[in-house]
Amino acid sequence: MPLIFITGGVRSGKSHFAEKAAVTHYQTEFMQAQRLIYIASGVALDHEMEKRIVRHQADRRAQNIEWLTIEAPYDIANTLYNLSDGDVVLWDCVTTWLTNAFYEGFDRGTPCIEQPGCLQEKIKGLKKAVKTLLEKRVTFFIVSNELFDEPPYASEEVELYRQMLGKLHQWFVSIADEAYEINYGVVKKWK
Template sequence: MARGQLVFISGGVRSGKSAYAESIVRNFSNARKIYLASGQVNDEEMKERIERHRLDRLEDNWLTIEQAYELENVTKILQPRDLVLWDCVTTWLANELYEGWETGKMCSEIEGCMEAKWTKLQETLIKMLGTVDLLTIVSNEVLDDFVRDEHYQAWLGRIHIWLVQQADQAIEMENGLAFKRK
């Protein structure tokens, strides 16, 4: 069964990973470019950053989809030959892992909750790869993130291992330099 190419890019905060990922997608022509943004507008600064990034991609005719939760809903609009950039796994993970914090019962504390979300994510990514030509996924390094929580770091590590195993290319970014690991 044919599948699209998977490129996984990881790096520290401000390592240049997102710009590098965009450059990979921009190298393809005559295909629809889709940017999946996991960020949420929580304050005025984030709202301005999201809008600035969206405007930067307009000149290349990117379709930007703000999808902090339920990434599987995006599969409904994907078409063959699409080029998809998902930025980023770490934001998705934080959203999912700490879902329910307002009520005092987070997903990370509910038995089987994250396992179900992880299974759904794997199925979603495999479905995407069955449709698109390219899926580029960006993530922060496991220990180089703002979240210092053992559940978060363990899940991020687990996700990274799977993504590297599935990837056609695994790239680590450091200070704007790309190091291919696979």
């Protein structure tokens, strides 16, 4: 399975690049590709996020190709296990999923970040599911945000988030066939 990792700053063009690459791969492999899947991790908790989700949906519709959208704001591992040979998959995005993982359970009184071992289990489950995909004939595009150009934050929680995200990025790149960074619409291929 080819795994393609794509990162960049907010509004850098990374999602557009990833969508175009996934569609091109799907169309190139049309005889073998089964489904073109978009795994969305965003949850419209505020007006800004709602606008971003609507914009991404409109971008996909404008491509005149049928995407199967799977909403997976929390249980990404189970979603990945249910992919099939021949699928071309775009997951957008790791940073949103990790934020969701941090605060899942907040509505019930105790977010994951406050539960011992909860975040580690979620990341362990994600990695196991991705490793399982490596054994399938699935092309997997992963999008994430680059948050490491700023100095450390005073908030321990924000720093923990950045450290966990950084480790996830390193892990994804270590197993990726290709890795890209997008800044200001400029694509840099690192691997």
